[in-house]
Amino acid sequence: MALITLRRNLCHLSDFRIHGALAALRNHPVSRVHKIAEERRPPWFCPLPSEPVRVRFHHACGQKFHSENGNDLLHPAGELVFPPAHDWDTPEQNPSRVDEQTFYERLNHLTSSEEVLSFVSTLQALPDTLAAGALQRICDMERKDGDQKLPKEILKNSVFQALCVQLERESSSLPDPVLVTALQALTLLHADPQSSLLLNLVAECQRRLQRGGLEVHSLCILGESLIKLQGPGCATLELIICQLQGEKLEEFTPEDIVTLYRILQACTVKVNQHQAFLNRINTFSLSVVYSLSPALMSQMLGALVVLDQTQALPLFIKLGKSVVKHIPHFTNEELRKVLEAFIYFGHNDRFFTKxxxxxxxxxxxxxxxxxxxxxxxxxxxxxxxxxxxxxxxxxxxxxxxxxxxxxxxxxxxxxxxxxxxxxxxxxxxxxxxxxxxxxxxxxxxxxxxxxxxxxxxxxxxxxxxxxxxxxxxxxxxxxxxxxxxxxxxxxxxxxxxxxxxxxxxxxxxxxxxxxxxQVRSFLTPCCSLETPVDFQLFRSVKTGLIDLLGARLYFASKVLTPYCYTIDVEIKLDEEGLVLPSAVHEDVHKRVALCIDDPKRFSLNSKHLLGKEAIKQRHLRLLGYQVVQIPYYEIEVLKSRGELVEYLQRKLFPQSTGVCW
Structure with missing residues (x-):
C-alpha cells in the first residue's frame, strides 16, 4: 500500500510552497556523489558503458502511472522504465547511455522544470543518484521563477511522480549525499511531513545519523531540512549540532559554514549554549570571507544580527569591506540584510556608502x-x-x-x-x-x-x-x-x-x-529634540568667555527658555550693548544665544546642521535672540588661548574694535 499512499499524497503537492535556495547543485555542475565516486576510483579504472540501474517495484498498482504519450511508465513486471529515447545524431549523444557527468552538464543548461522532465523522459532508465539530482533541479528552477506554488502540471506529470516513487522505494540503498539531497529538495517544496515519502526519507536519515559517519555537508543539509520540517526544537537537531561541533572547521566548505550559521540562527533560544562553538566559527570565518558569494555574505551578515554576535566585530568589518564590490549584484532582499547588519553593528564605511x-x-x-x-x-x-x-x-x-x-x-x-x-x-x-x-x-x-x-x-x-x-x-x-x-x-x-x-x-x-x-523642555535624557552640549567643547569656550568678559558671572549656561529650548550659553546686553550680569533681569535689551555645536549636531563629516538644530536656531531668532553659532570646526583650528579670545570677540561683538577690562 506504500505506493498508493504516495500517490494520494502527491495529489496534495499543489499546496507546496518554495522557500529558500538549493545549495547542492547551484555551485556544483557535477554532483557531490559523482565527485566522491571519481575520487575513490583506482587510477587504472576506466568506466565502460553499462546498462542504467533499473528499479523494480512489487506493487501492481504501479502500472497506473502513465506518461504523456500514453506509454506505461511502470511495466507490468514493476520495472521503472522511461519512454524510448528519441534518435540523436550520434551514439555518444544518446541519453540512454550518458554518464553522470554528461547528465549533470546537460541538466544544468536546462532552464525550466518542463525541460528537465522532458529530458528525463527521454532516458530509458535512471539511477537513484540522477533521480535525486533531477528532482533538485526542478525545485531550483521553480525557485528562480519566483513562483509560490509548484505548478499543477508539474505535480501531475508522470515523470515527476515516478522520480518521487523511485526515491521512496530505494531510500535505504541511496548514498548519504543523495538521500539528504532528496530530502532537502522535497522540504523546500514544503511537502506534507506526514507523506510516506518524507517519512521514509526522514527515518532513514535518522538511522544513519544515529550510526554516525555522515559527512559535514550531509549533516548541514539534514539539519536545515529538519528545521523546516519539524522546527528548531526537534531533538535530532541537537544531535546534528553536537556531531558538527566535533568536526574540524577546516573541513567545512564556505557554503557549509554559512549553512551552519543558518542552523544556529534558527536556534536563537539556545544561543548561549552554543556560544563557545559560535566563537570558533566566527574566528574561522575570517579565512573564508573573500570566497563567499554575494548571497552567502548576505546570509552570514543576517545570521550575525539574529545571533547578536556583537563581539564578532572583526568578522563584520571584514565582511563589510568585502560587500562593497558586490553591491550591484545583491538582490533586494540580500541588500536589505546587508544594510540591516550595518545599522545593527553601528558601522559605516565611506567606500560602502560610495x-x-x-x-x-x-x-x-x-x-x-x-x-x-x-x-x-x-x-x-x-x-x-x-x-x-x-x-x-x-x-x-x-x-x-x-x-x-x-x-x-x-x-x-x-x-x-x-x-x-x-x-x-x-x-x-x-x-x-x-x-x-x-x-x-x-x-x-x-x-x-x-x-x-x-x-x-x-x-x-x-x-x-x-x-x-x-x-x-x-x-x-x-x-x-x-x-x-x-x-x-x-x-x-x-x-x-x-x-x-x-x-x-x-x-x-x-x-x-x-x-x-505641551512639554516644558525639548531636552530630555532620551528621545530629545535637542542635542546636549559637548562637555569638552563647552569647557574650552567657557575658558575663552571668562577671559573675554572678565568673570564667570557675565554669562549663564544651559539656560531653559520659556519656549522649551535650552541655550548652551546666554549673554544679556543692555541698550548700549554693554554686558549685564546673568542674574540681572531688568534693563535687558538683547539676549545673545551661543550655540556651541559639536560634530553630533552636524551630518557626518560635514558642516551641515541637522534638522533639529536648524529649527532651534530658526525659532530662537524669531523669538528675538541674537543667535551666535560656535561650530567645533572653527574652534579646532585655534592654536592658543589668545586666538580663542579674539575669535569669541569677533563672533560676539563684530562691530567693536576691541574690548578692555
Missing amino acids: ALEQHVASACLTLGPDVVSKVMEYCSRKRILSKPILDAVAETFICQSEKFSPHQISELIEPFGKLNYLPPNASTLFRKLENMLLTHFHYFPPKTLLKILHSCSLIECHPVNFMAKIFSPHFLQKLQGEELYLDRLSLAQLTQLFLTSVLECPFYKGQKLLSKY
Missing part, C-alpha cells in the same frame, strides 16, 4: 520599498547626508508612492527632516506626500503620521493643512491609545509643531494645542 550611492542612483526605480526604506534608515542612523541617495529616493517616491506602506513612507520622509535636506524636486515630493496623506489620512497610524508631519516642519515644509487635525482632542485620544499618558517624544513633537504654527505660520488660525499636551 558604492551604495552609485547603485541607488542607477537602480532606484527597480529597488523594492523595503530596500529603499532600509537605505534611508541607514543614512538617518549614521547621519549620512548623501545627496545622490536622497535625490534618487525622492524620485522613486514620486514615481511609485502607491507601493509604499505608511510605515515605509515614514522611514523614507523622516531622514529628509533629520538631515535637513530638500531635494531639487522638493515641491513635487511634498505635494505628492500631501495628496497621499489627504487621501489616506485614516490609514496612517497616529504616531507614524505625527513623525512624518514633524519631519516636514524641520525643513520648513509646514503641514498647515493637517495642524487642526493633529491638535484636535479626537486625534490626541487616538494618539494616546490605551496608554494612561502620551509618551514624551510625541508630546515634544506636538509642542514643537505648535510652536512652529505660532512662529512660522502666523496665518494659521485653527485648533490650538491644549496646554496639558
Whole structure:
C-alpha cells in the first residue's frame, strides 16, 4: 500500500510552497556523489558503458502511472522504465547511455522544470543518484521563477511522480549525499511531513545519523531540512549540532559554514549554549570571507544580527569591506540584510556608502520599498547626508508612492527632516506626500503620521493643512491609545509643531494645542529634540568667555527658555550693548544665544546642521535672540588661548574694535 499512499499524497503537492535556495547543485555542475565516486576510483579504472540501474517495484498498482504519450511508465513486471529515447545524431549523444557527468552538464543548461522532465523522459532508465539530482533541479528552477506554488502540471506529470516513487522505494540503498539531497529538495517544496515519502526519507536519515559517519555537508543539509520540517526544537537537531561541533572547521566548505550559521540562527533560544562553538566559527570565518558569494555574505551578515554576535566585530568589518564590490549584484532582499547588519553593528564605511550611492542612483526605480526604506534608515542612523541617495529616493517616491506602506513612507520622509535636506524636486515630493496623506489620512497610524508631519516642519515644509487635525482632542485620544499618558517624544513633537504654527505660520488660525499636551523642555535624557552640549567643547569656550568678559558671572549656561529650548550659553546686553550680569533681569535689551555645536549636531563629516538644530536656531531668532553659532570646526583650528579670545570677540561683538577690562 506504500505506493498508493504516495500517490494520494502527491495529489496534495499543489499546496507546496518554495522557500529558500538549493545549495547542492547551484555551485556544483557535477554532483557531490559523482565527485566522491571519481575520487575513490583506482587510477587504472576506466568506466565502460553499462546498462542504467533499473528499479523494480512489487506493487501492481504501479502500472497506473502513465506518461504523456500514453506509454506505461511502470511495466507490468514493476520495472521503472522511461519512454524510448528519441534518435540523436550520434551514439555518444544518446541519453540512454550518458554518464553522470554528461547528465549533470546537460541538466544544468536546462532552464525550466518542463525541460528537465522532458529530458528525463527521454532516458530509458535512471539511477537513484540522477533521480535525486533531477528532482533538485526542478525545485531550483521553480525557485528562480519566483513562483509560490509548484505548478499543477508539474505535480501531475508522470515523470515527476515516478522520480518521487523511485526515491521512496530505494531510500535505504541511496548514498548519504543523495538521500539528504532528496530530502532537502522535497522540504523546500514544503511537502506534507506526514507523506510516506518524507517519512521514509526522514527515518532513514535518522538511522544513519544515529550510526554516525555522515559527512559535514550531509549533516548541514539534514539539519536545515529538519528545521523546516519539524522546527528548531526537534531533538535530532541537537544531535546534528553536537556531531558538527566535533568536526574540524577546516573541513567545512564556505557554503557549509554559512549553512551552519543558518542552523544556529534558527536556534536563537539556545544561543548561549552554543556560544563557545559560535566563537570558533566566527574566528574561522575570517579565512573564508573573500570566497563567499554575494548571497552567502548576505546570509552570514543576517545570521550575525539574529545571533547578536556583537563581539564578532572583526568578522563584520571584514565582511563589510568585502560587500562593497558586490553591491550591484545583491538582490533586494540580500541588500536589505546587508544594510540591516550595518545599522545593527553601528558601522559605516565611506567606500560602502560610495558604492551604495552609485547603485541607488542607477537602480532606484527597480529597488523594492523595503530596500529603499532600509537605505534611508541607514543614512538617518549614521547621519549620512548623501545627496545622490536622497535625490534618487525622492524620485522613486514620486514615481511609485502607491507601493509604499505608511510605515515605509515614514522611514523614507523622516531622514529628509533629520538631515535637513530638500531635494531639487522638493515641491513635487511634498505635494505628492500631501495628496497621499489627504487621501489616506485614516490609514496612517497616529504616531507614524505625527513623525512624518514633524519631519516636514524641520525643513520648513509646514503641514498647515493637517495642524487642526493633529491638535484636535479626537486625534490626541487616538494618539494616546490605551496608554494612561502620551509618551514624551510625541508630546515634544506636538509642542514643537505648535510652536512652529505660532512662529512660522502666523496665518494659521485653527485648533490650538491644549496646554496639558505641551512639554516644558525639548531636552530630555532620551528621545530629545535637542542635542546636549559637548562637555569638552563647552569647557574650552567657557575658558575663552571668562577671559573675554572678565568673570564667570557675565554669562549663564544651559539656560531653559520659556519656549522649551535650552541655550548652551546666554549673554544679556543692555541698550548700549554693554554686558549685564546673568542674574540681572531688568534693563535687558538683547539676549545673545551661543550655540556651541559639536560634530553630533552636524551630518557626518560635514558642516551641515541637522534638522533639529536648524529649527532651534530658526525659532530662537524669531523669538528675538541674537543667535551666535560656535561650530567645533572653527574652534579646532585655534592654536592658543589668545586666538580663542579674539575669535569669541569677533563672533560676539563684530562691530567693536576691541574690548578692555
